[in-house]
Amino acid sequence: MVGRPAGVGVEWASMSKHIKVPEQGEKITMQNGKLTVPNRPIIPFVEGDGTGPDIWAASVRVFDAAVEKAYGSERKLEWMEVYAGEKSLEVYGANEWLPQETLTAFRDYLFGIKGPLTTPVGTGIRSINVALRQELDLYACVRPVQYFNGVPSPVKRPEDIDMVIFRENTEDIYAGIEWKAGTDEAEKVRGFLMREMNVTKIRFPDTSSFGVKPVSKEGTERLVRAAIEYAIENGRKSVSLVHKGNIMKFTEGGFRDWGYELAKREFGAVEIDGGPWCQLPNGIVIKDVIADNFLQQILLRPTEYDVIATLNLNGDYISDALAAQVGGIGIAPGANINYVTGHAIFEATHGTAPKYAGKNVINPSSVILSGEMMLRYMGWTEAADLILKGLDATIQQRVVTYDFARGMDDATEVKTSEFADKIIENMRNA
Numbered sequence: 001m002v003g004r005p006a007g008v009g010v011e012w013a014s015m016s017k018h019i020k021v022p023e024q025g026e027k028i029t030m031q032n033g034k035l036t037v038p039n040r041p042i043i044p045f046v047e048g049d050g051t052g053p054d055i056w057a058a059s060v061r062v063f064d065a066a067v068e069k070a071y072g073s074e075r076k077l078e079w080m081e082v083y084a085g086e087k088s089l090e091v092y093g094a095n096e097w098l099p100q101e102t103l104t105a106f107r108d109y110l111f112g113i114k115g116p117l118t119t120p121v122g123t124g125i126r127s128i129n130v131a132l133r134q135e136l137d138l139y140a141c142v143r144p145v146q147y148f149n150g151v152p153s154p155v156k157r158p159e160d161i162d163m164v165i166f167r168e169n170t171e172d173i174y175a176g177i178e179w180k181a182g183t184d185e186a187e188k189v190r191g192f193l194m195r196e197m198n199v200t201k202i203r204f205p206d207t208s209s210f211g212v213k214p215v216s217k218e219g220t221e222r223l224v225r226a227a228i229e230y231a232i233e234n235g236r237k238s239v240s241l242v243h244k245g246n247i248m249k250f251t252e253g254g255f256r257d258w259g260y261e262l263a264k265r266e267f268g269a270v271e272i273d274g275g276p277w278c279q280l281p282n283g284i285v286i287k288d289v290i291a292d293n294f295l296q297q298i299l300l301r302p303t304e305y306d307v308i309a310t311l312n313l314n315g316d317y318i319s320d321a322l323a324a325q326v327g328g329i330g331i332a333p334g335a336n337i338n339y340v341t342g343h344a345i346f347e348a349t350h351g352t353a354p355k356y357a358g359k360n361v362i363n364p365s366s367v368i369l370s371g372e373m374m375l376r377y378m379g380w381t382e383a384a385d386l387i388l389k390g391l392d393a394t395i396q397q398r399v400v401t402y403d404f405a406r407g408m409d410d411a412t413e414v415k416t417s418e419f420a421d422k423i424i425e426n427m428r429n430a
């Protein structure tokens with residue numbers, strides 16, 4: 001049995017207001033770029049808003065069953081609930097959307113998994129999801145897009161889609177630097193731009209809101225480096241830099257240029273066909289494509305794309321668009337990772353889907369597959385493989401939630417919890 005070593009978690013048990021540290025378990029750590037994963041890692045989780053609780057209740061049973069089947073009593077995930085979003089207000093009180101001790105828990109325990117959190121449109125708090133990525137500097141949002149046989153899709157050959165999106169996760173207009181039209185701040189920005197920077201192109205200056213889009217060389221390089229390293233480690237064919245650099249020359253265009261420079265400087269890429277496309281010594285092609293063209297090409301010629309490196313907003317749009325091609329955001333997992341510190345928070349691509357909240361009907365596959373990514377990243381590949389097998393078998397048996405049932409003639413439509421039951425049954429029989 002693995003107990004908690006002296007000191008680990010003890011300070012937590014006494015310091016935290018509402019977080020209950022599991023009796024058993026240890027922290028995952030990272031030293032010299034290598035993860036150390038104990039047999040009973042403590043994993044902080046946030047249930048999430050809207051459909052989050054339904055999805056989490058189903059997903060956690062699948063994770064535990066996979067680990068049990070793979071390792072018996074030798075390994076176990078020790079779940080530690082931490083709070084953010086609407087549940088956090090209930091637990092901590094008004095305005096406590098993202099308590100400090102939640103951030104500290106994610107920082108200290110290295111890994112975490114979360115459900116979706118609500119962000120109001122046009123007013124109110126800024127995104128807690130984005131805040132977590134920025135606070136923990138989780139610079140790579142990694143979203144694999146793969147097809148599971150039998151899932152209804154709007155395209156003719158969904159099996160041709162096998163891409164992994166690396167979305168820059170800390171910069172771009174997601175940095176939240178903006179000022180509302182009519183405020184003193186907006187007026188100040190307008191004055192600065194027009195008087196000091198000689199900007200003459202603001203069409204309606206008096207009624208404009210303003211936003212800033214920071215894109216840095218460092219931010220670009222660490223994201224593109226992660227994408228290229230992933231491509232090398234996983235034997236992928238190409239890395240495409242997706243940008244709108246023809247219009248936003250220094251931000252999106254900078255992303256493209258810094259990306260190519262990094263590929264040449266750090267990975268020995270050489271230009272092919274007169275450039276700017278280039279190739280690594282192992283044959284991986286580094287190329288670029290303008291974002292609007294990319295969005296039509298992924299529908300018409302998806303086999304030409306493999307690993308995608310892109311900026312924050314592009315990556316957000318591309319994630320949902322590609323997910324739709326393989327059946328929708330009900331089956332779109334993701335991870336927010338800092339490859340240097342090892343910090344990682346796993347979460348679905350989708351949001352809270354509020355109209356289905358509490359109905360036990362939503363598809364939990366995105367969070368289940370986000371957990372599969374977490375297990376694989378931890379090196380628990382046997383448990384991760386079991387989840388893939390269980391999910392695959394369930395879909396093959398045509399036992400699905402409402403979203404997939406909508407596009408299948410002969411499906412057995414089940415509830416979120418029943419879908420998890422079936423995955424567990426299939427894993428046990430695997």
Ligand SMILES: NC(=O)C1=CN([C@@H]2O[C@H](COP(=O)(O)OP(=O)(O)OC[C@H]3O[C@@H](n4cnc5c(N)ncnc54)[C@H](OP(=O)(O)O)[C@@H]3O)[C@@H](O)[C@H]2O)C=CC1
Pocket residue numbers: 115116117118119120129328329330331347348349350351352353354362363364365366403
């Ligand atoms: N990382 C995060 O926490 C994220 C949070 N959000 C937040 O979520 C809230 C709602 O956002 P919204 O734009 O409506 O997007 P959502 O992703 O929440 O939902 C949009 C639609 O996608 C489908 N969908 C979403 N999740 C699933 C699922 N698990 N299974 C099956 N279908 C699913 C549903 O389609 P249908 O109606 O056709 O069944 C749903 O109505 C917002 O506050 C937003 O800011 C959004 C994205 C990410």
Ligand SMILES: O=C(O)CCC(=O)C(=O)O
Pocket residue numbers: 117118119127128129130316319349351
């Ligand atoms: O934070 C949010 O509410 C939305 C974020 C989002 O859409 C995403 O990260 O894909």
Ligand SMILES: [Mg+2]
Pocket residue numbers: 316317319320349
């Ligand atoms: Mg999104």
